[in-house]
Amino acid sequence: MAISKSQQFFESLWYRKTVWWLWVFWPFHLLLRLIVWLRRSFYRKGLFKSTKLKTPVIVIGNITVGGTGKTPLAIYLIELLKSQGYKPGLISRGYGGNSEHYPLTVTESTPASESGDEPFLIRRRTQVPVMVDPIRARGAQELEALGCDIIVCDDGLQHYALQRDIEIVVVDGNRQLGNGWLMPFGPLREPQSRLKQANHIIVNGKDMVLEPNSIQAINHHNSELKEPITAVAAIGHPERFYKTLDSLGYQFERQSFPDHYQFSKQDFESFQGSILMTEKDAVKCLSFADERFYFLPVSAKLSKPFLQSLMEQIKAITHES
Template sequence: MCGGDRKVAPGRVRLARVKRGLYFLLPEEGEDFEAKVKRAVFWPLSLAYGAVVRSIRWAYGRGLRRPKRAPIPVVSVGNVVWGGTGKTQAVIWLCRRLLERGIRVAVLHRGYGGKGAGPKVVGPSSDPVEVGDEPVLLARALPGGLVIVGRRREEGVRLAVEYGAEVAVLDDGLQYWRLRKDIEIVMWRGPLPPRGVRLIPAGPWREPPSILERAHQIWSTEGKEAAEGVDVAFEVVPKGLKRLGGGEEVSPEALKGRKVLGVCGIGRPESFARTLEELGAEGEVMAFP
């Protein structure tokens, strides 16, 4: 997942956020007046959200609720915050390493954006409208692997075992308590210990920082800039460009000096804009929620 230095003259790419519905109301990071007002307005909801999260953790910690144990090992890769930590790339990397060793692996995914409750096997030609776009991306990136979508991941494990899976990788599994996890990997960006923690919806945090104590390993995509205390640090670099509808793959250097319009729907769109700049492109990135 690491690449060599690319000597390309940087370009200029402007980031434009497209907000729809309730996304207009959510606060962004920053210290401007509007962001501070929104955080203050949402703070009571964050307190209520935090109380619910702590009650769930307390119930499982005291044994009042028990997670189901899968018949195969379960590795969870999850986020403490909303997104933008490189979780998808980490899942792909981990699954490829397992497949290279002859281990049959299944990815269990919630299927955000899809219509069905599942569990359902996803293939490279599956309809993203039905199963979600990220599961289709995973299926295309993992030939020989198995991708299963479903709201109840414990049901997905049973289906994975029927298909011969030997290991299950639970995508975005940190907040999923119904299934017992043998290894908990948390993706991370920024300093450790964390600063400025604000729970949803006043901030991006999905759990209080004490959840990091549950992690067996902390991974970061910040490479050499990763915080001290991170167990695995790597970099995600562009490998190629593909035309919509198929066609040959071209080198990322083909963007040098080109005018581009980028479109993305990821947790940290500024990282996408920065990548285009580093490749020498000029233009605009439209970031959708």
């Protein structure tokens, strides 16, 4: 199921100067701002339950809909923590996945259709405990029981039912915050003022860059890419993937799917030549990928000032705990 033209149209409105007729919905925008403010206030005042763990929690998230680079940042942060002697674990909602039971401990044999693509990818890349649970506090407590001494919460900025010690917000350096309106009239989950309350703001493309690694075959065969090449992406911002391939000199056709789309073998029956995917999409094709399937892994690189500031804060909260 490729992205529909209507979906493309409405998303394009978010990232350009606000069209005149959108102002008709200004009262709804104000109502949404009020709802967002009330919800957070209720958590802050204790009217809604919020769990505080003994283990420090680092939340990685954004205030916009769609991809900003959170998953590569989570992988980088986990590897950094491991190198510093910590025992990190990751808790995720598991968007796009559907399991019969939670908390779900993600293993190499867990289907990505159950765990969600991002938790499966993070587990595969880092080999740390990864827990999936819609009730993140419950899943995080499972990580504590497994011996994790610091917990990374993936895409949990708006999940106030789990208290956090550090907040890292990722912003797309190209698209920024779009037209500045809240969903569904714009891309914002929370008002722009929310950024002032975060501990760290990472601008993807400035403070963080995503460096492409070597293209790999999904099933580890030795064949080389064959033309024609179809680039397939089911991520929040497919254009970032396509621009990366452009910069590497590849000629290809584009085929976008909805974010977190669960692929099947039938989706690719009509494709000729090679199929080149993101790593997040590739993990959903492990069971049926043939010699046509390849993926491009990327790695996050962060600025030294951010890393220094972050590690100082991590050492402070782990010492306190």
